[in-house]
Amino acid sequence: MATREGGSVEELAALAAAAAAQFVGLAVSDGWESAKGRVARFLGRRGEGVEPVVEGGAEPARGAELAAVDELAGAGQDAWPEGLLRVLLERPGAETELRTLLGELGGLAQPGGPPGVVVNSGSQYGLYQGAVIHGGVNYHVPAAKPVEVPDEIPALRTRFHNRTGELAEIDGLIPEGADHVSVLLLGGAPGVGKTATATRWAHASRSRFPDGQLYVDFAALRGPAGGGDVSAAVGMCLRSLGVEEEYLPHSLAERTRLYRQRSAGRRMLLMLDDVSDPAQVRALIPRGAGSALVVTSSSARLTELFADGARPLDLEPLTTASALLILADRCGERAIAAEPGAAERLVALCGGLPVALHIVAARLLTTRRLTLADLAAELADDSRRLSAMSLRGESTVSVSAVFDSAYRQLGPSEARLYRRLGRLPCRSFDAGTAAAAADLGAEETLELLDVLQDARLLEYGQQRYRMHDLVRLHARERAEAEEGPGSHRELVERVARSYVVRVGHADRAVRAERLRIADFDPGPEPSPFRGGGAGREEALEWLEAERAGIVAVLREASGLGLRTPVWQLAEGFTALFLYRRHLGDWRESLELGAAAAAEDLVPAAEARLRSMLSRPLMDLGELAQARTELEKAVACAEVADRTVLRASVMEFLGRYRDRVEPSRAIEAYERSLELNTEAGEARGAAIALLFLGCAQDAAGDPARALETLTRARETFLAGAEPDWRMAARAGIALGRAHDHLGDGARAAAELREAVRLLAREGAAHYEAEALLALADLAERPGGDRTDLAADLARALEIHEAGGSPLARSLRERLRALEP
Numbered sequence: 135m136a137t138r139e140g141g142s143v144e145e146l147a148a149l150a151a152a153a154a155a156q157f158v159g160l161a162v163s164d165g166w167e168s169a170k171g172r173v174a175r176f177l178g179r180r181g182e183g184v185e186p187v188v189e190g191g192a193e194p195a196r197g198a199e200l201a202a203v204d205e206l207a208g209a210g211q212d213a214w215p216e217g218l219l220r221v222l223l224e225r226p227g228a229e230t231e232l233r234t235l236l237g238e239l240g241g242l243a244q245p246g247g248p249p250g251v252v253v254n255s256g257s258q259y260g261l262y263q264g265a266v267i268h269g270g271v272n273y274h275v276p277a278a279k280p281v282e283v284p285d286e287i288p289a290l291r292t293r294f295h296n297r298t299g300e301l302a303e304i305d306g307l308i309p310e311g312a313d314h315v316s317v318l319l320l321g322g323a324p325g326v327g328k329t330a331t332a333t334r335w336a337h338a339s340r341s342r343f344p345d346g347q348l349y350v351d352f353a354a355l356r357g358p359a360g361g362g363d364v365s366a367a368v369g370m371c372l373r374s375l376g377v378e379e380e381y382l383p384h385s386l387a388e389r390t391r392l393y394r395q396r397s398a399g400r401r402m403l404l405m406l407d408d409v410s411d412p413a414q415v416r417a418l419i420p421r422g423a424g425s426a427l428v429v430t431s432s433s434a435r436l437t438e439l440f441a442d443g444a445r446p447l448d449l450e451p452l453t454t455a456s457a458l459l460i461l462a463d464r465c466g467e468r469a470i471a472a473e474p475g476a477a478e479r480l481v482a483l484c485g486g487l488p489v490a491l492h493i494v495a496a497r498l499l500t501t502r503r504l505t506l507a508d509l510a511a512e513l514a515d516d517s518r519r520l521s522a523m524s525l526r527g528e529s530t531v532s533v534s535a536v537f538d539s540a541y542r543q544l545g546p547s548e549a550r551l552y553r554r555l556g557r558l559p560c561r562s563f564d565a566g567t568a569a570a571a572a573d574l575g576a577e578e579t580l581e582l583l584d585v586l587q588d589a590r591l592l593e594y595g596q597q598r599y600r601m602h603d604l605v606r607l608h609a610r611e612r613a614e615a616e617e618g619p620g621s622h623r624e625l626v627e628r629v630a631r632s633y634v635v636r637v638g639h640a641d642r643a644v645r646a647e648r649l650r651i652a653d654f655d656p657g658p659e660p661s662p663f664r665g666g667g668a669g670r671e672e673a674l675e676w677l678e679a680e681r682a683g684i685v686a687v688l689r690e691a692s693g694l695g696l697r698t699p700v701w702q703l704a705e706g707f708t709a710l711f712l713y714r715r716h717l718g719d720w721r722e723s724l725e726l727g728a729a730a731a732a733e734d735l736v737p738a739a740e741a742r743l744r745s746m747l748s749r750p751l752m753d754l755g756e757l758a759q760a761r762t763e764l765e766k767a768v769a770c771a772e773v774a775d776r777t778v779l780r781a782s783v784m785e786f787l788g789r790y791r792d793r794v795e796p797s798r799a800i801e802a803y804e805r806s807l808e809l810n811t812e813a814g815e816a817r818g819a820a821i822a823l824l825f826l827g828c829a830q831d832a833a834g835d836p837a838r839a840l841e842t843l844t845r846a847r848e849t850f851l852a853g854a855e856p857d858w859r860m861a862a863r864a865g866i867a868l869g870r871a872h873d874h875l876g877d878g879a880r881a882a883a884e885l886r887e888a889v890r891l892l893a894r895e896g897a898a899h900y901e902a903e904a905l906l907a908l909a910d911l912a913e914r915p916g917g918d919r920t921d922l923a924a925d926l927a928r929a930l931e932i933h934e935a936g937g938s939p940l941a942r943s944l945r946e947r948l949r950a951l952e953p
Contacts, residue, residue, distance in 0.1 A: 146219060146222045146223065146229065147215070147219055149218075149222065149229065149232060149233070150214075150215045150216075150218035150219040150222060151215050152236070153214070153218050153232055153235075153236055154214030154215045154218060156236060156239065157169075157173060157206075157207070157214055158207075158214065159381065160239065161207035165239075166207070166388075169239050170200060170203050170204065170207070171200065172235060172238070172239065173203050173235070173239075174199040174200050174202070174203045175199070176221070176228075176231060176232065176235055177199065177202070177203065177217065177218075177221060178199040218232070283344070283345060283346040284346035284347065284348055284374040284375070284402075285340075285346060285347055286346075286347060286348050286349040286374060287333055287336045287337065287347045287349045287403075287405050288333065288349065289333075289337075290330060290333055290334060290337070292463070292464070292492065293463050294330060294334045295456065295459045295460055295463060296452060296456040296459065296460075297327070297331050297334070297449070300331060300447065300449060301331070301334065301335050301338070303447060304318060304320075304331075304335045304428075304447065305335075307445045307447060308339075308426045308428075310342050310424075311424060312423065312424055313423050313424070314423060314443075315419055315420055315421070315422070315423065315424075315425045315426065315427065316425075316426040316427070316445070317415070317419065317426075317427045317429070317439065317442070317443060317444040317445065318426070318427070318428050318429065318444070318445050318446075318447060319429050319431060319436055319439060319440075319444050319445065319446045319447070320332050320428060320429065320430045320431070320447055320448075320449065321430075321431060321432065321436075321446060321447070321448045321449070321590055322432070322448050322449035322450070322590055323432065323451065323487070323590045323591070323602055323605065324432050324489075324536045324537050324539065324540045324590070324591075324605075325487040325488065325489035325490060325533060325536040325537070325604075326449045326450070326451055326486075326487055326488065326489075326590075327449060327452075327487075327488040327489070328430040328431075328432075328449055329407055329408075329430050330488065331449060332405055332407075332428050332430050333405070335428070336403055336405055336428065339403065342401075342403075343401055343402050343403040343425070343426070344401055345400035345401050345402040345422070346374070346400075346402045346403075347402065347403045347404075347405065348370075348371050348374050348375075348402065348403070348404045348405070349404075349405050349407070350367045350370055350371065350404070350405070350406050350407065350418070351407045351408065352367065352406065352407060352408045352409050352410060352414055353407065353408040353539060355367060356408075356410065364386060364411075364413055364414050364417050365385075365386040365389060367406075367414065367417070367418060368386065368389040368390055368393050368417055368418060369382055369389060371393055371404070371418060372389060372392060372393055372396060375393075375396040375397070376396070377392065377396065386417065390417050393417075393418070393420075394420075394421045395421075397420035397421045397422050397425065398421040398422055399421075399422055400420065400421075400422040400425065401422050401423070401424040401425055402420060402422065402425050403425065403426050403427075403428065404418060404420060404425070404426070404427050404428070405427075405428045405429075405430075406418060406427065406428070406429045406430070407430050408430060408431065408432075408539065409429050409430065409431040409433065409436065410431065410433045410435070410543045411433070411435055411436075412435060412436055412438055412439050415427065415429055415436070415439055415444075416439075416442070429444075432540045432543075432589055432590045432591075433540075433543055433588075433589060434584075434585045434586070434587075434588030434589040435588075437588055448590070450486075451485055451486025451487055451602070452486040452487075452488065452491075453486065454478060454481055454482065454486075456486075457481035457484065457486055457488075457491055458470065458477060458478070458481055460488060460491045460492070460495070461477060461480065461481060461491055461494070461495055462477075464491075464492065464495035464496075464498075464499070465495050465498050465499065465506075469498070469506065470506075472506075473505065473506040473507055476505070476506035476507040476509075476510045477506050479510040479514070480494060480506055480509060480510045480513065483510065483513040483514065483519065483603075484513075484523075484604075485602055485603050485604050487533070487602075487604060489533055489536050490523050490533050490604060493523050493524065493525060493531060493532070493533060494509065494513075494523065496525055496531075497509060497522075497525065500525070509522070516607060519604070519607055520532070520533055520534050520604065520607050520608060520611060521534075523604075533604060533608075534608055534611065537604070537605060537608040538608075540589060540590075540591060541591075541608070541612060543589070544585070544586075544589065544591075545585075547582055548582050548585045548586060548589075549612075550572070551568070551571070551572050551574075551579070551582045551583070551586065552586055552591060552609050552612070553609055553610075553612050553613035553616060553617060554571045554572060554613065554625055555568060555571060555586075555592070555599075555601060555606075555609060556601065556605075556606050556607070556608070556609020556610040556611075556612070556613055557571075557609070557610055557613050557621075557622055557625055557626075558571055558625075558629065559626065559629075559683075559686040559687050559689065559690035560682065560683030560684075560686045560687060561600060561601075561603075561606070561682070561683075561686075562598045562599065562600040562682070562683065563598065563599055563600075563683055564597060564598055564599070564679075564680070565579060565580055565583065565599070566632065566636060567629060567632065567633075567683065568583055568599060569632075570628045570629045570631075570632035570633075571625055571628065571629055573628060583599060587599075591605055591609075592605075596679075597679075598679065622694075623694050623696075626687065626690050626691050626694055626696065627691070627694075627696050627699065629687055630687050630688075630691040630696055630699040630700070630703060631699050633680075633684055633687055633699075633703050634652075634699050634702045634703050634706065635655070635656060635657055636662075637677070637680075637684065637703055637706040637707055637709075638652070638654045638656065638702075638706050639656065639661040639662060639663060639673070640663060640673035640674075640676055640677050640706070640709060640710075641673075641706040641707075641708075641709040642654075642661070643661065643663035643664075643665070643669040643670055643672065643673035644670050644673050644674060644677075644709040644710075644712075644713070645670075645709065645857070646855060647817050647853070647855060647857075648709075648817075649742070649778055649779065649782050649815075649818070650705065650706075651705060651736070651738045651739040651742045651779075652701075652702040652705050652706065652739070662676075663676075667894075667895075670895075670896075671896060673709070674709075674710060674713055674714070674896055677707070677709065677710040678710065678714065681710065681716065681719060684703065684707055684723070685719050685722060685723060687703070688700055688703060688704060688707075688722075688723055688726045688727070689722075689726065691703075692726045692729070692730060695733075696730075697730040697731075697733050697734040698730070698734055700726055700727060700730035701727040701728070701730040701731035701734060701736065701739050701740075701743060702739075703723075703727070704723045704724055704726060704727025704728075704730070704743060705727060705739065705742060705743060707723050708720070708723075708724070708746055711750070712897075713859075713895070713896050713897050713898065713899075714896070714898060714899070714935075714936070715750075715753065715898070715899040715932075715936035715937075715938065716936060716937065717750045717753055717754055717936060717937050717938065718937055720749075720750040721747065721750040721751065721754065724743050724744075724746055724747040724750070725747060727739075727743045728740055728743040728744045728747060728763075731743055737770040737771075737773040737774045738770070738771075738774035738776055738779055740766070740767075740770045741766075741767045741768075741769075741770035741771040741773075741774055741779055741783055742767075742779060742782070744763040744764070744766050744767035744770065745763070745764060745767040745771075745782060745783045745786040745787075746786070747760075747763045748760040748761075748763050748764050748767075748786050748789075748790055749786070749789075751763065752789070752790065752793060753938070754939065755939060757790075757793060757794060760790055761790060761794075764783070764786060764787050764790055767783045767786070768783055768787065771783045777809050777812055777813040778809070778810070778813045778815050778818060780809050781805075781806045781807075781808075781809030781810040781813065781815065781818050781822070782806070782818065784802050784803070784805045784806035784809065784822075785802070785803065785806040785818075785821060785822055785825060787802045788800075788801075788802030788803040788806060788825055788826075788829065789825060792825070792828070792829060792832065796829065796832050796833065797833070799825075799829040799832075800826060800829045800830065800833065803822050803825050803826035803829055804822075804826060806818070806821075806822040806825075807819055807822035807823060807826060810822055816849060816852075816853060817849075817850075817853065817857065819849065820846050820849035820850050820857075820860065821846075821860065823842055823843070823845055823846035823849065824843065824846040824850075824860065824863060824864050824867065826842055827839045827840075827841075827842035827843035827846060827864075827867055827871070828843075828867045828870075830842055831843075831867065831870060831871045831874060836871040836872075836874040836875050837875065839867070839871045840868065840871045840872070840875070843864050843867050843868045843871060844868070846864045847861050847864035847865065847868070850864060858891050858894075858895055859891075859892065859895045859897045859900070861891070862887075862888045862891035862892045862895065862897070862900065862904075863888070863892075863900055865884050865885070865887055865888035865891070865904075866884075866885060866888045866900065866903060866904045866907060868884045869881045869882070869883075869884035869885035869888065869904075869907060870907060872884060873911065878911060878917075881911060882908065882911055882918070885904050885907050885908045885911070886904075886908065888900075888904040889901055889904045889905055889908070892904060898932045898935070898936070899932065899936065901928075901932065902928070902929040902932040902933060905925040905926070905928055905929040906925075906926075906929050908921070908925050909922055909925050909926050909929070909947075912925070922951065923948065923951050926944060926947060926948045926951070927948060929944060930944040930945055930948055
C-alpha cells in the first residue's frame with residue numbers, strides 16, 4: 135500500500151482507528167440513522183479535492199453505499215480501520231475531509247459532550263484513549279471498565295434430586311463444540327420442575343460456555359396483561375455483555391442487531407425462563423457457534439419454533455419414589471420412616487409436581503404440630519387441597535399461583551374451555567364429552583383442546599384427555615370464581631344428554647332388538663358405530679372406555695336432580711354389563727336410574743330398571759334386596775300396563791325364583807312366554823323359552839328341557855339379526871341337559887362350542903359359566919382333564935376382572951390342581 139504526502143502512515147492509522155471508534159459508538163446510538171449517509175458518502179467518494187460534508191450535500195449516498203455501511207456497522211470494530219486507512223492513503227484530501235466529518239458527527243453519539251466509544255478488542259473490551267491525531271485534533275475516548283464473564287443463572291435453593299435421564303438427554307440435545315446455536319424448549323405442566331432442571335444442567339455445564347451464562351426471567355418482566363417485554367429482555371442481555379446504558383438503542387430492531395454483534399464469536403449459554411411467545415426466543419438467539427439457548431415454557435405458542443430447529447423435551451411428573459426423595463430431603467428421613475403410609479399419600483396428592491412437594495414440606499416444617507397424616511387428610515379434600523398447598527407471609531406462595539401464570543396466557547375461548555373441563559365430573563374424557571362441555575362443534579373443540587394440550591394443561595393418550603389432578607382443581611377454582619351460579623348444572627346436563635345419545639347409539643350397535651323404555655332421539659349425526667359384529671365390538675370398547683366417566687356423570691346428574699337424563703342413560707348403559715360384568719358399577723348405575731325414574735314419575739322406566747337391577751344384586755349374593763326390587767318392578771309394570779314390559783319383568787322374577795323357589799320358576803317363565811307371544815315379541819319369547827328350559831332341567835325333566843331349549847336356540851338364530859350370544863347361552867343349558875341324561879360327550883361338545891361363540895361375542899361372564907361347566911365334567915371320575923387348568927384359569931381371570939365373589943373359591947380350586 136503506497137504512502138502519500140501529508141501525515142505519516144502511523145498518524146493516518148491513528149486517525150483511522152479513532153474514526154472507527156467513533157463510528158462504532160454512533161452505530162449503537164440514535165444518531166446512527168442521521169450519520170450513516172455522511173459516512174457512506176465519505177467512503178464512496180472518488181473525486182479529487184474536498185467537498186463540504188453536510189447533510190444536504192450535492193451527492194446523496196446511494197442505496198448500495200448505505201447497505202455497505204450498515205454491513206460494516208454490523209461486522210464490529212475490527213472491520214473499519216483498514217478500509218478507512220485505504221481511503222486516507224489513496225484519495226487526496228481525504229484526511230482533511232475525515233477530520234471535518236468527525237467534528238460534525240462528534241455530538242451525535244453523546245449529546246452535550248465529546249464522543250465516547252467502547253472498542254471491541256478480542257473477547258474483552260479494550261479502549262482508544264487520548265488518541266492524538268495529526269493536525270492537533272484530540273479525540274478522547276473515555277476508558278471502559280473491563281466486562282466480567284457473566285454468570286447470571288440463579289443458584290438452586292434446595293438440593294436437586296432425580297431427573298438423571300432428562301439431564302443426560304439435554305446433554306445429547308445440546309452437543310458440546312457444535313458448529314451451530316442449539317435451542318432447547320423444556321416443557322411440561324406448570325410446577326413440574328422445568329426451571330430447576332434447566333438450572334441444574336446449566337450449573338453442571340459451565341465449562342462448556344467460557345463466555346458466560348445469561349438469564350432472563352420473563353415471569354418478572356410480564357405484566358398483569360401477560361406478554362413480556364422483549365425489548366427489555368434484550369436490553370438486559372446487552373448490559374450483561376458490556377454495553378453501557380447510554381449506548382443502548384431505543385428500538386427493538388436496533389437492540390436485536392447489536393445483541394447479535396455482541397454475541398458473535400462468543401460461546402455462551404442463555405436461559406430464558408417462563409417464556410410465553412416465540413418472539414421472546416427469536417430476538418435472543420445468540421450468534422456465536424457453540425452457544426445454546428435453553429427455554430422453559432408451558433406455552434402452546436412456542437411449538438412453531440420447532441420449524442426453526444428448536445428441539446423439544448417435556449418433563450413428566452415425578453414417580454412416587456422420586457417424590458419421596460424430595461420429601462425426605464426437606465423433612466428428614468426419620469419423619470418419613472415414622473409415617474410411611476401418610477408420606478406416600480402425601481406425594482400421591484401432590485401428583486408428582488415438585489412445586490407442590492416443596493410447599494407441602496414447608497408447611498410441615500413451619501407448623502410443628504402438623505403430622506404427615508394430618509396434612510394428608512387435609513389435602514384429601516378436593517375442595518381444600520389447593521388452598522392447603524400455600525404458604526402465607528409477606529407474599530403468598532402457592533400452587534395456584536403457578537397455574538395462574540399459565541392460565542393468564544390462554545385466550546378467552548381456551549380459558550373458557552379450561553374452566554369447563556375442570557368442572558367435568560369425569561377425570562378422563564373424549565373429544566365428544568369435551569364438545570358437550572364446551573357447547574361447541576367438534577372441529578372447534580378439537581382446536582381448543584390442541585391449544586390446552588400444547589400448554590401442558592391437558593394430557594392426551596389412547597384417544598382420551600385427562601387433566602392432572604391439581605390442574606383440574608385449579609380449573610374448577612377459576613370456574614367457581616368466573617362462571618355464573620347455574621353454569622355447573624347446565625354443563626352437567628349438556629354432558630349427560632350428550633351421553634344419552636352416544637350411549638343410545640352404542641346400545642343399539644350391541645343389540646338392536648331389545649326392550650327399551652326411553653324414546654331415543656339420535657339427533658342429526660349418524661351412529662359412529664358400524665353394523666354387525668364389528669360395530670358391536672366397537673360399541674362395547676367405547677362403553678368400556680367411558681365406563682368410569684358415565685358412572686361419574688350419573689352420580690353428579692343425580693345429585694343435581696337431572697332425573698330424565700339419569701334414567702335414560704342408566705337404561706342404555708346396561709348394554710355394557712350384559713357382556714362385561716362390572717357388578718359394582720352396574721348396580722350403582724341402575725340404582726341411580728331407578729330412583730330418578732321414580733322421581734320423574736315414569737313407572738315403565740322404573741319397572742324396567744328395577745327388574746334389571748335384580749341381576750347384579752343376585753350375582754352379588756344380595757337376594758333379599760333383589761326380591762324387594764322385583765316386587766316394586768312388578769307393581770310398576772302393572773301401572774304402566776305394557777304387555778312386553780310385564781313379560782320382561784316376569785322373566786326376571788323367574789330368574790330370581792330359580793335361586794330361591796325353583797318350583798315356582800316355571801310358572802313365571804310360562805307367564806313371560808305367554809305375554810311375549812301375545813305381544814308378538816319373538817326374541818322375548820325365545821328368552822322365556824331359554825329360561826323355561828333351564829327351569830325344567832332343574833326340576834328333573836332334562837328330556838323336556840332339551841326340547842324347549844332347542845326351540846329357544848332355533849328362535850335366536852332365525853331372526854333377521856341372529857343372536858349368537860343368546861344362542862350360545864342356550865348351548866350351555868343344552869350341555870347341562872345332555873349331562874343330566876348321561877351323554878357326557880355330547881354335553882362337552884355343546885359347552886365347548888358355547889365357549890367359542892361367547893368368547894367371539896365378548897360375553898365374558900357367560901364364557902366363564904360354560905368354562906366352569908366343562909371343569910365340572912372334567913373333575914368327575916374318568917373325566918378328560920386335558921384342558922381343566924386352562925379352563926379354570928380363564929374363568930378366574932373373568933371373575934376377578936368383574937369383581938365377582940366367586941374369584942376366591944376359583945383361585946383355591948385352581949391352586950388345588952398344582953403338584
